[in-house]
Amino acid sequence: MLNAIRTSAFTLLPALTGLIQTGRTEPWLRPYFVYELSALALRPKGVRSIIEFVLSVHPSSNVPQTKPEDGAPKGPPISMEALSLATKVVSSPPLNPESQQKISADEWFRSIAPQLFHLLDGQDGLEMVKVASYVIGYGILGRREYGAPGAPGWRAIVEPIIGSIDPTLRSGDIKKEE
Secondary structure, three states: OOOOOOOOHHHHHHHHHHHOOOOOOOOOOHHHHHHHHHHHHHOOOHHHHHHHHHHHHOHHHHOOOOOOOOOOOOOOOOOHHHHHHHHHHHOOOOEEOOOOEEOOHHHHHHHHHHHHHHHHOOOOOHHHHHHHHHHHHHHHOOOHHHHOOOOHHHHHHHHHHHHHHOHHHOOOOOOOOO
16 A cells, blocks of 8 residues: 555654544545554564654653653653553554455564564664563563464564574474473
8 A cells, every 4th residue: 555665664653643543534444554554564664663653652651751860761751551552563463454364473573573683782772672672572472372482473583592592493493382
C-alpha cells in the first residue's frame, strides 16, 4: 500500500496513527492502515521509530518531569503502560487484511532482530537498551509461541547469540525442549 520506501517510518507514524482512529476512515479501510502502521517496523530504523513514537505520545508520558540529576537519563520517564504498548506493537507480526494472514513470524523476527540488536549495543542511549531488552525478554522470548526453543523468536534472537559463543550450537543443533 505505502510503497514510498524513501519516507522514514517516524514521518509516517503520526499520519497513520491519525488514520486508524475511530471515525477518521471507513471501517473497511482501517485494517489496511493498521497493517501498514505495524509493518513500519520492517523499514530502516522502523523499530526505533515505533518505540520512540509510542513512548512520546502515550498519555502516561505527559506527566510533569522533575529536573534530572547528574547522570540521570534525559527525556520523559518511560511508563510501564507505554513500554507495554510499544512492546506489543514491535513483537507482534501484523495481520495482512487482504490475505487474513500474518506476516510469517520467522520473517518478522528475522527482520526486526538486527534492529533490536543495534538498540542493545547502547549507541542510541541507555533508555533504548532498556526498552529493547524489555521487547526481547517479555515481548518475544517471554511468549511461548515465539520464544520457546525452536520457535521463530528463539531462532532469530537466541540462536545467533549462542552461535557466536559456541559455533557448534548454531541453528539446527539446538533441540526444542520436550
